[in-house]
Amino acid sequence: MTDIAPTCCGRTARLTTGREIYPNRRDLHWKHFYKCDRCGNYCGCHPGTTKSLGTPANAATRAARSNLHDNVFDPIWKSAPATSQYDAEDHKAKARILKAARSRLYRYLAHHLGIDRDACHFGMFTLEQCKRATEILTGLSYRTVRDWHYAQVKQEGKAA
Ligand SMILES: [Zn+2]
Incomplete structure (x- = not known):
């Protein structure tokens, strides 16, 4: 690399x-x-x-990026196991759920920001993008993200 x-x-x-x-x-x-x-x-x-x-980035943008990541984005996907039905003893299942949830949330955010998933990295966000992302994610539950994901999958299935 x-x-x-x-x-x-x-x-x-x-x-x-x-x-x-x-x-x-x-x-x-x-x-x-x-x-x-x-x-x-x-x-x-x-x-x-x-x-x-x-x-x-400057100090304001660095602070906005890290706030967005730690206080807005992460709590949503980390709440996924509580939203899903899984055996609390099954750590592998929990890890799978978290990994899928994180990836779905990235795609959800990229979609709503109107950018490619590959460009959806907090380290690349401008201050303006941090503000828009915070608006998109504030109050969002993981359940909404999951429903959006399944609607996308269904749509892709029809298109194929
Ligand atoms: Zn410069």
Whole structure:
């Protein structure tokens, strides 16, 4: 896998480490980041790699992305086992349900944002997209996502 550096302000961001980004956070010094030397925006990398998590962003966008992920998106798919009928002792079944729920929720969000599933990564979202995604997901129950998913499957079945 090649690590393609993200762009910001029309040019390639520079690979650096947490030593520069968070000088006071020794626990983050080993991590990789991409920083834009023109505007100071930055973004993190997938754990243990130099593969960027998305596009460099400013403080407001970074906060919106992480709030969207942790407080809005994750609680919905994590509620899936409580919505489904499964044996609470069956951890494999629970893991399967969670994995499917997460993937369905990504597709639901991409569909409602009008973007490709491949482009639906919080690390790539603009502040505006974070706001729209929050509106789409706020108050959404996993049951609605599941019903939407089955309606899509049915439609695809008819089209085929
Ligand atoms: Zn920039």
